[in-house]
Every structure is written in C-alpha cells, then in structure tokens.
Amino acid sequence: MTLQVRDVAVVYGERPSAGTRAVDGVSFDVPTGEVVALLGPSGCGKSSLLRAVAGLEPLAAGAVLWDGADLAGVPVHRRAFGLMFQDGQLFAHRDVAGNVAYGLRGVPRAARAGRVAELLDLVGLAGYGSRPVATLSGGERQRVALARALAPEPRVLLLDEPLSALDRALRERLAVDLRSVLVATGTPAVFVTHDQDEAFAVADRVGVMHAGRLLRLAPPDELWRAPGDRDVAAFLGYEAFVDVAAPSAAPLLAALGARAPRPQDAPGAVVALAEGAFVVTRDAAREDIGGAAGLKGVVRGVTSRRGRSEVRVDVDGVGAVTALAPVGARWEPGDVVPLTIDADAVTVLP
Amino acid sequence: MTSLTAPGPGRTAPAVAVRPARRRLPVGRVLGWGLAVAVPVAFLAVFFAWPVVVMVGKGFVTDGRLDLSGFADVFSRPRTWRIVGQTLGQATAATVLSVALGVPGAYTLYRRRFRGRAAVRALVTVPFVLPTVVVGVAFRSLLVDGGPLGFLHLDGTFAAILAALVFFNYAVVVRAVGGLWERLDPRATQAARGLGASPWRAFRTVELPALAPAIWSAASLVFLFCATAFGTVLILGGTRFGTIETEIWIQTTQFLDLRAAAVLSVVQLVVVVGVLTIAGRARARRERALSLAATGTAVRPLTLRRRPADDGHPLALAAAGVTAVVLLAIAVPLVNLVVRSLRVDGGWGLDHYRALGAPAPGVPVSVWQAAATSVETAVDATVIALVVGGLVALVVSRRPRRRAARRAVAGFDALFMLPLGVSAVTVGFGFLVTMDRPLGLAVDLRTSPLLVPIAQAVVAVPLVVRTVLPVLRAIDPRLREAAGTLGAAPGRVLRTLDVPLAARSVGLAIGFAFAASLGEFGATSFLARPDRPTLPVMVFRLIGRPGPDNYGMALAASVVLAALTAAIVALAERLRAGQVGGDW
Numbered sequence: 001m002t003l004q005v006r007d008v009a010v011v012y013g014e015r016p017s018a019g020t021r022a023v024d025g026v027s028f029d030v031p032t033g034e035v036v037a038l039l040g041p042s043g044c045g046k047s048s049l050l051r052a053v054a055g056l057e058p059l060a061a062g063a064v065l066w067d068g069a070d071l072a073g074v075p076v077h078r079r080a081f082g083l084m085f086q087d088g089q090l091f092a093h094r095d096v097a098g099n100v101a102y103g104l105r106g107v108p109r110a111a112r113a114g115r116v117a118e119l120l121d122l123v124g125l126a127g128y129g130s131r132p133v134a135t136l137s138g139g140e141r142q143r144v145a146l147a148r149a150l151a152p153e154p155r156v157l158l159l160d161e162p163l164s165a166l167d168r169a170l171r172e173r174l175a176v177d178l179r180s181v182l183v184a185t186g187t188p189a190v191f192v193t194h195d196q197d198e199a200f201a202v203a204d205r206v207g208v209m210h211a212g213r214l215l216r217l218a219p220p221d222e223l224w225r226a227p228g229d230r231d232v233a234a235f236l237g238y239e240a241f242v243d244v245a246a247p248s249a250a251p252l253l254a255a256l257g258a259r260a261p262r263p264q265d266a267p268g269a270v271v272a273l274a275e276g277a278f279v280v281t282r283d284a285a286r287e288d289i290g291g292a293a294g295l296k297g298v299v300r301g302v303t304s305r306r307g308r309s310e311v312r313v314d315v316d317g318v319g320a321v322t323a324l325a326p327v328g329a330r331w332e333p334g335d336v337v338p339l340t341i342d343a344d345a346v347t348v349l350p
Numbered sequence: 351m352t353s354l355t356a357p358g359p360g361r362t363a364p365a366v367a368v369r370p371a372r373r374r375l376p377v378g379r380v381l382g383w384g385l386a387v388a389v390p391v392a393f394l395a396v397f398f399a400w401p402v403v404v405m406v407g408k409g410f411v412t413d414g415r416l417d418l419s420g421f422a423d424v425f426s427r428p429r430t431w432r433i434v435g436q437t438l439g440q441a442t443a444a445t446v447l448s449v450a451l452g453v454p455g456a457y458t459l460y461r462r463r464f465r466g467r468a469a470v471r472a473l474v475t476v477p478f479v480l481p482t483v484v485v486g487v488a489f490r491s492l493l494v495d496g497g498p499l500g501f502l503h504l505d506g507t508f509a510a511i512l513a514a515l516v517f518f519n520y521a522v523v524v525r526a527v528g529g530l531w532e533r534l535d536p537r538a539t540q541a542a543r544g545l546g547a548s549p550w551r552a553f554r555t556v557e558l559p560a561l562a563p564a565i566w567s568a569a570s571l572v573f574l575f576c577a578t579a580f581g582t583v584l585i586l587g588g589t590r591f592g593t594i595e596t597e598i599w600i601q602t603t604q605f606l607d608l609r610a611a612a613v614l615s616v617v618q619l620v621v622v623v624g625v626l627t628i629a630g631r632a633r634a635r636r637e638r639a640l641s642l643a644a645t646g647t648a649v650r651p652l653t654l655r656r657r658p659a660d661d662g663h664p665l666a667l668a669a670a671g672v673t674a675v676v677l678l679a680i681a682v683p684l685v686n687l688v689v690r691s692l693r694v695d696g697g698w699g700l701d702h703y704r705a706l707g708a709p710a711p712g713v714p715v716s717v718w719q720a721a722a723t724s725v726e727t728a729v730d731a732t733v734i735a736l737v738v739g740g741l742v743a744l745v746v747s748r749r750p751r752r753r754a755a756r757r758a759v760a761g762f763d764a765l766f767m768l769p770l771g772v773s774a775v776t777v778g779f780g781f782l783v784t785m786d787r788p789l790g791l792a793v794d795l796r797t798s799p800l801l802v803p804i805a806q807a808v809v810a811v812p813l814v815v816r817t818v819l820p821v822l823r824a825i826d827p828r829l830r831e832a833a834g835t836l837g838a839a840p841g842r843v844l845r846t847l848d849v850p851l852a853a854r855s856v857g858l859a860i861g862f863a864f865a866a867s868l869g870e871f872g873a874t875s876f877l878a879r880p881d882r883p884t885l886p887v888m889v890f891r892l893i894g895r896p897g898p899d900n901y902g903m904a905l906a907a908s909v910v911l912a913a914l915t916a917a918i919v920a921l922a923e924r925l926r927a928g929q930v931g932g933d934w
Contacts, residue, residue: 056831058751075376076834083835089828093850102846103836152837 003030003053003156003188007062010048022048024212025062030156030188035179036217037191037203041235045212046192050158053190054083066155082154082187086161088145090133096120096144097129103152119147122181139170146178150185157182157189163198175201196236200224208232225347227272233349238272240321244348248317251295252277253348255341261348270349277345278323280311280337297323299335313337379840386741390766390811393738398769398808401780402615408783409612424613430597434617437593440508440583441576444515448572449565451516451676452523454669460528462652462666470677472920476912477680478521479862479919481869483886484908486585487893488683489514491690491905498686506588514582517680519572526568527561532649534560549662566628574625574771578618581871581886585893594618595872599775615776622771630764687912691905695898702899702906710888710903711895714881717907720888721914724868727884730803731810731867732860738807739814739859742766744848746815747822763815770812774872781805781877802884805873810863817859821852861922865915885911 008026013019023045030036038046051057053064055076064071071079082103090099100116107115120126123143128136136144142162149157162178163171179202182189193199199206200220207217208231216228227233230241242249244263252271253260261269278297297313300320304310309325323339331337409420424430459471477485491497493505504510534557542552580595587596594614601611652670694701706717715723746763750756769777785795795801825848833843871886878887885907892904 054831054835056834075839076831077837077839079835080837081835083832085828085832089826089832091829091833091847102833102838105837105842148836154835158835 001032001067001155001188003190004065004068005029005049005053005062006065008049008052008059008064009061010045010052010057011060012048019060021060021212023052026209026212026214027062028207028214028217030190032188033183033186034205035182035189035191035203037193037199037206038209038214039193039196039199039206039235040209042194044209046209047160049209050083050160050190050192053156054081054158055079056083080152080155082149082152082157084142084145084149084157084159084162086164088141090136090141090144090148092133094133095129096125096131096133096136099133099144100129100147100151102148115151116147119151120144122150122184123147124177138166139174142166142174143177146181150181150187153185154187157187159189159191161193162191164193164195171195171198172201178202208235210235227347227349230270230272230349233272233347236274238274238347240273240277240318241349242271242273242318244269244271246317248315252341252346255343256346256348257343259343259348266348266350268350272347272349273318273321274345274347275310275322276324276342278313278315278321278339279342280313280323280325280329281340295339295341296336297321297339299331299333299337301333302331311337313339315339382841383745386745387762390738390742390745393734394766394769394808394811397781397804398772398777401784402772402776403780404784405608405776405780406612406615409609409615420609420613424610427610430610430614433592433594433597433614436591437577437595437621440511440515440579440591440593441573444512444519444576445569445573447512447516448519448523449569451672452520452568453527453561453565454672455520455524455676456528456531457666457669458652458673459524460532461649462670463649464652472923473677473680474521474524475919475923476521476684476916477517478519478525479865479869479915480518480912481871481886481889481915482518482579482581483585483869483871483889484687484912485514485518485683486582487889487904487908488687489517489582490585490893492683492686497690498682506586506590508591511583511586511591513679514586515576515579517683518579518582519575520676520680522572522575523565523568526571527564530564531557531561549665553662553665570625570628574622577621577625578771578773580774581869581890585890594621595773595775598773599872599875602775602779611776611779615773618771618773622768626764626767626771630760630767684912687905688909691902691909694902702902705899705903706906706910710892711900713883713888713891715883717885717888717903717910720883720885720907721910723882724885724911725914727803727806728864728867730800731806731870732863734803734807735810735814735863735867736856736860739766739811739863740818740852740856742811743815743818743822743852744844746819747825747848749827763819766815767812769808774809774870775876777808778805778873778876781873797879799882802874802877803867805877806867806870807863809870809873810866813862813866814859817862818852818855821855822848825851857922857924861919864918864922868911868915868918885914 006027008023009021010023011019011021026045026049028036038049040046048057052059055064055071055074059072066079091102094102097113097116097120100119101112104112104115116129117126120128123146125140125143125147128140128144133141133144142165146162159178163174166174175198182202191199191202193202204219205217206220206223208215208223208227210231216223216232218226218228223232224236227236227238233241242252244253244261244266249263249271252273253263263269278295280297295315297311297315300312300314302309302311302325307327309327309329311323311325311329311331312320313323314320323337324342325331325337410417455474459467459474480488489510490505492499493502493510494500495503495505497505504513538560539552539556542556543549547555577593578595579593580599583591583593584596584599587593592600594617598611598614598618601607601614652666691702692698692700709716742762746759748759750759781801782796785801830843830847833847834840838846868884869886870884871890874884875887875890878884883891889904889907889911892900892907
C-alpha cells in the first residue's frame with residue numbers, strides 16, 4: 001500500500017496561470033510503514049503540499065493516488081488520511097476522550113472506549129479521558145491531537161509541524177515519542193517541519209523543499225553525506241563552499257581521502273563544509289595528522305553552545321566558518337589559531 | 351525528481367477499499383446549501399421586499415406609468431427639508447454623544463473590576479432592550495409640566511429627544527467597544543508606556559486606534575437606530591420634531607399622501623444603505639486584524655485611592671466619574687416611571703396596576719390580555735427569526751474559495767441587514783396592501799395570527815444574524831478541516847462543530863429577538879388587529895386618551911412591558927457562556 005504523489009502543483013489565486021505556484025511538480029511515494037519528512041524553510045510550500053495530499057487544497061496539476069487509484073474527487077472525509085496541525089486544533093467543547101473518539105463513528109460504544117483508552121495509553125496520557133482540553137499543557141494537547149488522528153487508523157498520517165509550537169526540550173522528547181508511536185502502529189506518515197534535527201529524528205527519508213519544489217529525497221545519513229546540490233546543502237547547514245580546483249580545497253580533499261574526486265575528474269564540483277568542519281587544536285603535533293600542516297584561521301568571535309566553544313574563524317580561501325574548539329578554550333578576536341579538519345563534516349557536491 | 355520509489359504495478363490489493371475516483375457534483379451539499387440560501391431569500395422577498403416595493407410603487411406609478419414627479423413635489427415642500435434635517439441632526443448629535451459617553455463607560459465597565467459590576471452592566475443594557483414606546487413614555491413622564499424635571503421645560507424639545515436617543519443607544523457603544531476592549535492585548539499599551547508615552551498618549555495612539563473599528567461599527571449602528579427612530583420620537587417630538595420614519599407614518603395615516611410616504615421611504619433607504627456600507631467596512635476591518643488576549647487578563651480593579659501599580663489612575667477616575675453620572679441619568683427615568691405609575695390622586699397605590707385587569711377604555715381587551723398576546727406573538731416571531739437568521743448566519747460565515755462566491759456571500763449579508771433601517775412603517779403598511787392575496791394565492795394573510803409575528807421577525811432577523819455570525823466566524827477553519835480528516839462528512843462537521851459552538855450565542859440571539867419583537871411598534875401599529883393589540887400598541891393608545899387614569903394605566907403598562915423585556919434579556923444573558931456573543 002503506497003501513497004503516491006505525482007507531479008503535484010498547488011496554485012493560489014483566481015486563475016491557475018496567473019496565481020502563485022506554492023507547490024510545483026512534486027512527486028514522491030510513501031510505502032507502508034515509512035515516515036517521510038518534508039523539510040524546508042517557511043513559505044517553501046511544504047504545508048500546501050500536505051494540505052493538497054489531504055484533499056484540503058485543489059490540485060492545479062498532477063495527482064494524489066492510493067495504490068494506483070486516483071483520489072481526485074474523493075472528498076477529505078472519505079480519504080482516511082489523518083491530519084495533525086501545529087496547534088492541535090482540539091475541539092474545545094469536547095473532553096479528551098470526546099476528541100479522541102471523534103473519528104470513531106460507527107464503532108460500538110464499548111470498543112470505542114477501549115480504543116480511546118488504548119490510544120491515550122500509547123501517547124502517554126492514560127487516564128486523561130475526562131479532562132477538558134483547556135486544562136492541558138501544550139505538549140499534552142499535541143499528544144491528544146496525535147491520539148485523535150491515529151484513532152480511526154488512517155491509511156496515512158499527515159503531520160503539519162506538529163511539534164513547532166513546543167519548547168525545545170519537549171520538542172526533542174516528543175519527536176522520539178512520535179517516531180516510536182508511528183513505528184508501533186505501522187502508520188505511514190508525511191511529516192512537515194522546518195527543523196532539521198526533528199526531521200532526522202522522526203523520518204526514514206527526508207525530503208528538502210525549496211520554492212515549491214522537492215529538491216532531494218533520501219534517508220537522513222545519505223542526505224547529509226551527499227546533499228546533491230548547493231541549495232540543499234546550504235539548508236542542511238553547510239556554510240562554506242570551495243571549488244575543488246582552488247588551492248584552499250587541497251587540504252580538504254586530502255582529509256576526505258578515498259572519498260575525494262581528483263579535481264581534474266570533476267570540473268565544477270565544490271567542497272561543502274558544515275559547521276565543525278574545522279576543529280581548533282592546541283596540539284601542534286596533531287596538525288600533521290589531518291595532513292593539513294599550516295592550516296590556520298583568524299578568530300572573529302567565540303560563542304558557547306552546550307558547554308562547547310564555537311569559534312567563528314576566517315580561513316584563507318574558504319571564508320568565515322564555524323569551528324569547534326575544546327571546552328574551556330579562550331581566544332580574543334584577531335588571534336590566529338591552528339586548525340584540523342573533521343572529514344565527517346565535509347562533502348563534495350558534483 | 352530524485353529518489354522515487356517506483357509505483358509498483360503488481361502490489362497487493364489495499365486492505366481499505368479505495369472508492370473509485372469521481373468528479374460528480376455533491377448533490378446533497380448543493381441541495382443543502384441551496385435550501386439554506388433559498389429559504390431566507392424567499393422569506394425576505396415575500397415579507398420584506400415585496401411589501402416595500404409595492405408601497406414605494408404606489409407613490410411612483412400613476413395610471414400604470416412611472417411617475418417620478420413626486421420627488422420634485424415632495425422636495426419642494428419646506429416641511430420635507432425640515433424633517434430630513436432634523437433626522438440627520440438628531441442622529442448625528444445622538445451618535446456623537448453616545449460615543450463620547452460610551453467609550454469611558456466601556457472602559458469602566460469592561461477594563462475595571464469592582465463590586466456590583468455585573469448589576470451595573472445589566473442596568474446599562476436595560477434601556478437598549480426597552481420598547482421605544484416605553485422610553486418615550488418614561489421621558490415624557492419625567493419632563494412634562496408637573497413631572498420631577500418639569501421645571502426645565504424640556505418637554506417636546508430637541509434636547510429631550512436627544513437625551514432619550516442617547517439613553518437608548520448608550521448600551522450599544524458600551525457593549526460593542528467594551529467587548530473588544532476587554533480582550534485587547536494590554537501589552538501593546540505597555541510597550542508604548544515603556545517607550546515613554548504618558549497614559550493619555552498611550553491611550554490616544556495605541557488603544558484608541560485598536561478600538562476604532564469597534565467604535566465605528568457601534569457608531570454606525572447608533573446612527574442607524576437614531577435615524578430610523580419611531581416610537582420614541584413620535585411620543586416625545588410632538589408636532590415640532592420628527593424623523594423621516596415618523597413623517598412616513600404621518601403622511602400615510604394622517605394625510606393619506608402615499609406619494610410623499612414613498613419618496614420619504616426612498617430617502618430613508620438611501621441614508622440607511624450609506625450607513626450600512628460604512629458599518630460593513632468597519633466590521634470587516636474589525637474581524638480581520640487585532641491581537642487579542644484571553645478575556646480578563648487586562649482587567650484591573652477600580653479603586654478611588656491611587657495604588658502604586660495602577661497606571662493612568664486619573665484617566666480611570668475621570669472615566670468612572672463620567673460613567674457614574676450617565677448611570678444616574680439612566681436610572682432616573684426608569685425609577686421615575688415606576689414611581690409615577692404608583693401615584694394615585696396625590697397619594698400612592700396599586701390602582702393603575704389593578705386597572706390593567708379590566709378591559710381598557712375603547713379597547714375590548716385588558717392590558718394583561720394584550721401582554722399575553724405580545725408574548726405569544728414574540729414566541730412565534732422569535733422562532734421564525736431564529737430559523738431564518740440562523741440560516742443566514744450559517745451561509746455568511748462561509749468563506750468560499752472563488753472571489754465571485756465570496757462577493758455573493760457579502761451581498762447576502764448586506765441584504766439581510768436592510769430591515770434594520772428600512773422604514774418599519776412602510777413594511778407594515780405594505781403588508782396590509784399585499785397580504786390579502788400573497789403571491790396570488792387565495793389566502794388572506796391579513797387575518798392570520800401569523801401576520802404580526804412575521805413582520806416582527808423581519809425586524810429581528812438582523813439581530814439574530816449579528817449575534818450568531820461573529821461566533822461562527824471565530825471558529826478556526828482548520829478545526830473543520832481536522833474534523834474532515836477524521837472522517838466527518840460536511841453534515842456531521844456542521845452538527846458536531848458549528849452547531850454546538852454557535853449554540854452558546856443562540857441564547858443571546860433568542861433574547862434579543864424576543865425583546866425586539868416584544869417592543870416592535872412601527873409595523874405592529876398597522877398590523878395588530880383592533881381586538882388583539884400588543885402591549886406597545888396598547889400603551890400608545892392609552893397615552894392618546896385623555897384623563898389621568900388612562901395616563902396612569904399607560905405608565906403601569908409600560909412598567910409591565912419593561913419588566914417583561916428586561917427579564918427575558920437577563921435570562922438570555924445567563925445562557926451566554928463565556929463572553930462570546932456578537933456585536934452587542
């Protein structure tokens with residue numbers, strides 16, 4: 001059983017020819033049991049795409065299919081696609097159990113109560129059934145929304161930034177919970193987010209969207225190792241790009257070793273550096289280990305993230321990059337520091 | 351596109367049966383919405399547009415030909431210009447005064463907390479729901495020679511009419527502006543204060559602009575109510591003052607000059623449409639923007655002594671002072687009405703109330719019977735108004751995707767506001783002219799007991815729409831979408847979301863519709879059969895008769911009518927959950 005999205009376009013405005021193309025020729029498949037995340041900055045069309053799949057926005061072109069059957073003309077409520085919004089959209093006039101049971105119409109009363117209890121248990125809210133939704137915290141609301149969306153056993157679950165309204169710690173914990181719930185129920189899901197960590201934590205495959213187009217769709221590690229093009233790499237956090245033929249690329253290619261193409265074989269290719277591609281070292285001997293003897297940067301500023309120092313350095317021929325530094329290191333702007341290269345944060349784009 | 355999973359042609363059959371793709375018209379939905387539009391439109395066409403058009407037509411069609419000479423004739427009379435000038439002058443002055451007094455009132459009653467606030471809010475609402483006839487009688491009994499304020503010699507003056515109009519409409523401003531003010535996010539003002547603005551400047555530059563749409567909306571409504579005022583002005587204005595509406599009544603019933611009445615109806619319509627357009631724009635602005643906080647987060651206690659954390663205390667005190675004076679001014683006519691109804695030949699007694707049980711002079715029924723008729727009529731009118739108004743609110747609350755459809759919905763909305771301002775006298779007289787053979791059918795609706803309720807429902811429908819609509823519009827569209835993805839068909843979404851959520855405002859809508867119907871006088875004065883008068887008609891007849899006993903009975907009947915209306919509205923307010931509930 002597969003959700004198939006084929007060349008879908010969504011256009012806002014009166015006439016399809018003159019309107020804004022929010023989604024433009026997007027295709028992908030979601031087979032059973034897989035979670036696909038669509039990652040992109042706000043306004044890239046990912047939410048519009050999700051709404052189009054749910055049947056809430058008309059398609060300007062293309063098709064949404066379920067196992068080869070075109071869903072055009074099938075209204076929202078007959079698609080059996082669950083949808084979860086950023087702010088939950090719980091029904092304020094019903095209690096928690098009333099919300100979860102909303103999609104369980106036609107199920108006998110006893111079975112319905114059992115299913116509600118089962119789902120509340122699954123999302124970690126056992127015993128919350130009679131609580132009014134107004135008394136719930138943000139995280140609890142989203143858990144109820146998830147239980148409500150899963151209750152009718154949707155063929156696909158569509159999640160529109162379900163964790164974005166929560167604070168960071170809660171978001172990270174819920175992302176893990178969400179993944180385990182989706183895996184436990186075997187529900188295929190499309191998960192829309194602008195948070196890369198969230199996408200990588202929840203999804204089997206991650207798609208990067210930009211300006212209405214799906215640029216790349218791949219498993220997280222593959223996506224990170226081979227972003228494919230510069231837009232995707234930039235969105236994933238690659239911050240500096242160096243032409244392979246440039247002299248400053250040589251130490252980077254050397255650090256990549258066997259993964260590196262020879263400059264003459266890949267004309268036009270660029271080396272992409274993520275944050276932490278350079279590491280500040282105080283051990284002069286280690287400079288040779290990376291084969292980057294004499295590699296240096298000029299400190300522009302130092303910040304601290306979760307105890308580790310991040311040093312903004314200017315590297316000749318590369319530009320300003322963020323280098324990692326050992327705990328407790330102190331530098332002033334203008335200091336020249338020795339650098340080594342972490343090959344895991346470097347990749348080559350064709 | 352990268353990394354596609356090939357669409358597998360030989361996969362297993364789906365466990366859940368996929369309904370085949372189809373692009374047929376959803377017959378049920380089209381039929382349902384069609385009915386929701388058709389029923390109110392038919393109602394409005396038959397019971398409003400048709401009588402009005404026939405009435406206006408009588409003024410402009412002579413011997414089967416269109417004859418617009420009536421305009422030139424009527425406008426060449428100085429009397430017409432005086433009436434038009436008085437209408438606009440009274441309405442403008444009353445609107446300005448209502449807003450000037452109402453804004454401080456809104457602040458005191460909705461942004462400040464004090465003991466007895468609920469009771470004060472209820473008192474403020476009383477005049478608005480009072481029948482216009484009662485307001486007229488209450489002011490008259492206060493200002494006549496021999497009345498408590500008789501020494502001011504204000505009876506039959508512009509000032510008296512103005513005072514009565516402000517008395518009546520103060521609540522409109524307080525409720526509309528206060529309802530918004532209460533929920534206005536206080537942090538914008540706090541930010542302005544942090545940037546160095548004085549309390550007065552912060553109010554003037556931040557809060558007032560945020561409130562402006564509500565103020566505009568309320569002002570347009572007040573203007574509308576004042577420009578079409580009938581019962582109050584008819585009783586207080588005497589021969590020197592009038593509105594277009596009272597003039598239509600005089601031209602129709604006294605001079606039998608239907609042509610002049612028709613011209614004046616058109617003039618009134620032009621004024622009304624102009625005001626409704628402004629009101630609509632202000633309302634549209636209001637429903638769009640504004641960041642609102644939860645009700646009550648911005649409300650602070652009202653204290654006479656300055657407290658350290660109380661920002662802008664002198665302003666608050668000034669507002670409270672103004673409000674206290676207005677409250678006193680509202681209470682005086684009401685108290686006086688009750689007191690005077692108990693005066694009997696220089697002493698005190700319940701004689702006037704006892705007299706209500708016997709058939710009134712010149713009328714075959716007693717006041718109590720008239721009261722029963724009023725209630726029966728109001729129940730029927732409320733049911734009709736609720737069904738029609740509910741359907742209108744439902745249709746207007748939708749935001750279709752196509753622009754043409756959105757325009758149609760907006761037009762539909764405006765259409766059902768028209769009865770608020772079109773001369774009720776014209777409607778009433780139009781009923782008499784057209785309902786002998788409605789739609790060519792051989793039933794004489796003029797003798798039907800439903801005639802009066804239908805006419806009153808026409809007036810009450812806009813009130814129902816304006817009460818229910820904001821609540822329906824406030825429902826996040828994504829809530830309906832969430833229900834849809836959970837498998838709820840549009841009908842079930844309507845039943846399980848829109849109806850329960852709107853139900854909270856229905857109580858209030860019932861109250862207002864009931865009050866409007868109980869107090870309706872313009873159309874009812876034409877339509878009520880002589881042997882079945884409603885309470886306002888009875889009061890008006892009693893005032894018109896000489897003798898202190900008749901006058902005392904009129905006062906007593908007014909008190910009964912006022913108490914009845916106030917009780918109904920108080921009951922309806924109780925049904926209102928939270929603070930949701932429309933424009934007033």
